[in-house]
Amino acid sequence: MKLGGAIRARYDLRFNDAGSDGGRRTSSHLSFDTLLLTADYDSSVLFGAAQYRFYGGSFIYGHANGYDNYPGEVSFPVYAYVGAKLNDKQKVTVGVQSVPFDDRWWGSAFFNSLGFVYGLEEVYNAGVTFSHKDSALGVDLGYFPTTAPNAFGISDDSARFSVNIVKGDSYVPDGSRNAERNMFVGRVQYQLASSDHRSLTLSGSAWLSTIHNFDTGGNGYRRSYALSLKAESGPWHAKLLAARQVINPRNEGRSDLITVGDYDSSYNIAARGNMAFGEMGRTVDTGHLPFNLNLYANYARFMKDGSGFRDTERLTLGAFWSDKATGRFRVWSDLMIGRNDPYVGAGQFLSGAGQGGDGKMKASLIILMGYYF
16 A cells, blocks of 8 residues: 655746736736645555545635635545456456546646547546456456546536536536436557567547436437557657547537536537547656656647537647656646637637637646655
8 A cells, every 4th residue: 555645836827818807918827736645555456546636725716716715625536446456467447547538648748638628538437447458459448327526616516637527607608517427438459569669559449428418307428439549669759649529418508519627617618529639759868967858749639510610729848857866856847829728828718619719829838846755
């Protein structure tokens, strides 16, 4: 059993922010980010892990947004699961765990890619999975009857880490009230080539589920598919991914939008579209310097089916730093340039990933500084 965690601070430089009068301005913020606590257990047969996070006390959770603004005001579990190793190739896991849809992290950026915005990347839900891994082939099958629970915050249904389909808050225009149930998710990964310093991996994933609408009592569906190719060669890595997402929520109002939520807030996404993602990066030899350095650049675009909808896109240029002595000090620095991106630029959050925002390029720099123990 290992107990640990991290405490992190963040610095945000927002080039396209808005002032109290609504005028455009550049703003900068240095604040507390999160305290996270973890527990990990492993043995020859049983294993398990859990993580819980505490947010609040930052400019994001300020008085202007209805918070009392103290650390821990918003908190939620990320994952909590136990499992058994059936043999050296197969295992079963039960609990709130990573949904096996492509890799858990598509790229290297701290804020993930647009896959996270659309509820496809780094999602943790409650269910059971079966995994088989051998030298070249990996197969993961999962059934998730429900999402991770809504925890502590002031939103109606969005105090959670993963982007889930939720009951939207009253401030979301054309917001919907849904929940995702009975998720069947599968992933197959095959190493096309492998050596000591090189690998090439092909992945295919599918996600089928039921979408329940609380206003009508009816059920719709979600159908998502992804295909990716990942290469590693010495210090270099690269990845290409294409995905298709179709959600039919059968809402009382518009069904070309659906409301999702995370981090205690909710927003709309387009219900149908195609995702493209690519990343390239490398590890830099820093010689006798006391830190490790990884550089990366990635681009993602969600091309929406809706008539008149503006596509959402993001370019990230980033670096990850960690100390060589312990690996406990970690810094992510990401420059994000986005269009109709809910996380980049003022006025884009509620509808940027839905029908689109103002269609203008916006930029922000975020630096996350953490000590892991």
